[in-house]
Amino acid sequence: MSAEPLEIHLEEQDLGRNLRQDVRAGLTAEEKWLSPKWFYDARGSELFEEITRLAEYYQTGAERTVLRDRAAEIVTVSGAKTLIELGSGSSEKTRLLLDAFTRHGDLGTFVPLDVSVSALRESTARIAADYPGLRVRGIVGDFTRHLDRLPAGGRRLVVFLGGTIGNLLPAERAEFLAAMRAALESGDWLLVGTDLVKDPAVVVPAYDDAAGVTAEFNRNVLRVINRELGADFDPAAFEHVALWNPEREWIEMRLRARHPMRVQVLDIEVAFAAGEELRTEVSAKFRPEGIAAELRAAGFVTSEFWTDPAGLFGVTLARAE
Numbered sequence: 001m002s003a004e005p006l007e008i009h010l011e012e013q014d015l016g017r018n019l020r021q022d023v024r025a026g027l028t029a030e031e032k033w034l035s036p037k038w039f040y041d042a043r044g045s046e047l048f049e050e051i052t053r054l055a056e057y058y059q060t061g062a063e064r065t066v067l068r069d070r071a072a073e074i075v076t077v078s079g080a081k082t083l084i085e086l087g088s089g090s091s092e093k094t095r096l097l098l099d100a101f102t103r104h105g106d107l108g109t110f111v112p113l114d115v116s117v118s119a120l121r122e123s124t125a126r127i128a129a130d131y132p133g134l135r136v137r138g139i140v141g142d143f144t145r146h147l148d149r150l151p152a153g154g155r156r157l158v159v160f161l162g163g164t165i166g167n168l169l170p171a172e173r174a175e176f177l178a179a180m181r182a183a184l185e186s187g188d189w190l191l192v193g194t195d196l197v198k199d200p201a202v203v204v205p206a207y208d209d210a211a212g213v214t215a216e217f218n219r220n221v222l223r224v225i226n227r228e229l230g231a232d233f234d235p236a237a238f239e240h241v242a243l244w245n246p247e248r249e250w251i252e253m254r255l256r257a258r259h260p261m262r263v264q265v266l267d268i269e270v271a272f273a274a275g276e277e278l279r280t281e282v283s284a285k286f287r288p289e290g291i292a293a294e295l296r297a298a299g300f301v302t303s304e305f306w307t308d309p310a311g312l313f314g315v316t317l318a319r320a321e
Contacts (some may be wrong), residue, residue: 002125002128002140003124003125003127003128003136004124004135004136004137004138005135006071006117006120006121006138006139006140007126007137007138007139007140007149008117008139008140008146009139009140009141009149010115010142012139012144015115015240016076016228018037018142018228018276019225019228020229020233020266022034022035022037023039023225023265024268025270026181027265027268027270027278027317028268028270031268031276031279032272032276032277032279033048033280034221034225034278034279034280035117035278036076036221036253036280036281036282038221038224039217039218039220039221039224039280039281040115041050041219041220041224041227043219043223043291044217044220044224045119046201047213047216047217047220048217049212051209051213051214051311054208054211054213056206056210057209058149058202058206058312058313059163059177059191059195059206059312059313060093060162061164062308062312062313063093063161063162063163063193063306063308063309063313063315064093064096064280065308065309066193066306066307066308066313066314066315067093067096067161067315068096069305069306070304070315071096071097071099071100072100072103072104073304074097074100074157074191075100075101075104075105075132076095076104076105076289077303077304077317078108078155078157078191078317079105079106079155080101080107080142080154080156080157080189081106081107081108081154081155081156082100082107082108082109082110082111082151082153082154082155082156082157083097083098083107083109083110083111083157083159084110084111084113084150084151084155084156084157084158084159085110085111085112085113085158085159085160085161086113086115086143086158086160086164087143087157087160087161087162087164091112091123092160093161093162094112094159094161095127095130096109098110098127098134099129101232102133106212107134107135108129108134108135108154109135109136109154110127110134110135110136110137111136111137111138111139111150111151111261112124112127112136112138112139113138113139113140113141113143113146113150114138114139114140114141115139115141115142115194116259117138119141120138120140121138122138123138124136124138137151138313143160143176144168144172144176144179147179147180147182147183148179148182148183148278148288150183150263152185155188155189155294156185156188156189157185157189157190157191158180158183158184158188158189158190158191159186159190159191159192160192161191161192161193162193163193163194163195163283163313164193164194165192165194166194166195166250166282166283166284166285166286167281167282167283167284168284169282170216170284173284173294173297174294174297176301177294177295177297177298178298178299179197180298181298181299181320182249185320186320186321187319187320188319188320189303189314189317189318189319189320190295190300190316190317190319190320191317191318192291192295192315192316192318193313193314193315194267194285194286194287194313194314194315194316195283195284195286195289195311195312195313195314196285196286196287196288196307196312196314197249197285197286197287197309198312199309199311200244200246202312203244203251203285204242204243204244204251204258206244206251207251207253207283207308208240208241208242212240214240214242214253215240218240218253218255218280218281219235219240219255220234220235221237221254221255221280221309222235222238222255223235225265227312229265229266230265230266231263231264231266232263232265233263233265234261237257237258237259237261238255238256238257238258238278239255239256239258240253240254240255240256241253241254241255241256242254242279248284248313249284249285249286249287250282250283250284250285251281251282251283251285252279252281252282252283253279253280253281253282254276254277254278254279255277255278255280255281256275256276256277257272257273257274257275257276257277258274259274260272260273288305288313291305291314291316292305292316295316295318299321300318300319300320300321301318301319301321302316302317303317303319304316304317305317
């Protein structure tokens with residue numbers, strides 16, 4: 001069975017408008033910031049795939065271990081007929097679930113949602129070819145804005161993997177989870193991956209690897225802005241910084257100006273002092289009771305919580321009440 005035509009709720013002009021709005025807001029703020037969503041052009045996606053293969057970056061392997069070990073249980077407990085993946089990318093880890101549904105379940109439809117038309121078209125074609133009995137229906141959209149476009153009907157399992165929920169600030173997480181609950185019906189399921197709080201000596205190198213791949217990934221956001229908005233950032237003029245915030249229990253990735261400079265972007269000139277930092281990502285780490293409480297506040301009840309053997313990464317299966 002071939003993949004269905006993509007359902008598009010996010011056009012190129014929408015992305016361009018959102019980029020301009022984010023850049024203007026972030027670079028004119030008292031403490032400058034950029035959204036991590038703009039890391040992921042083609043080059044940024046390649047760099048992130050490289051990051052996931054680094055020895056320091058434990059998250060991908062740990063989450064894959066949980067999914068491999070618990071996939072059959074996820075299928076049995078959820079009894080899902082429709083599997084929806086948010087921020088799907090290549091859907092590699094989701095294949096562990098698709099394989100389990102093929103062996104043990106009665107899944108009829110797979111719905112990956114992603115902002116990239118090209119990535120989604122490629123991944124849906126591969127999934128449809130590899131799982132010929134499955135209906136594959138890709139949605140081009142933003143998981144922070146288009147949850148109301150998710151298909152209805154059938155018992156649904158929404159998966160949100162990779163610890164991506166940690167990139168949302170606490171208020172943003174609450175808003176996202178509330179929107180997620182509003183999009184689901186009672187008895188539907190949510191599977192969410194969360195990186196866990198641990199020794200900063202383990203966490204920090206995952207965002208500041210010895211080979212400098214994460215540093216290039218971080219600076220890539222400046223190249224995206226140069227290309228898309230005609231800005232004149234010099235990426236080499238910024239140092240990659242990864243800091244552990246013990247109070248908030250999250251990693252902050254920043255770009256630190258090596259010297260004073262002025263950057264022209266859109267219709268504004270942005271001044272950087274020597275040593276001034278531009279925040280590009282927050283990656284929150286969670287405690288089991290914390291993610292359970294956030295889910296409960298949004299109208300979910302935790303059914304299962306699993307970790308890899310080393311306790312590095314958590315995967316929560318929750319039911320919409």
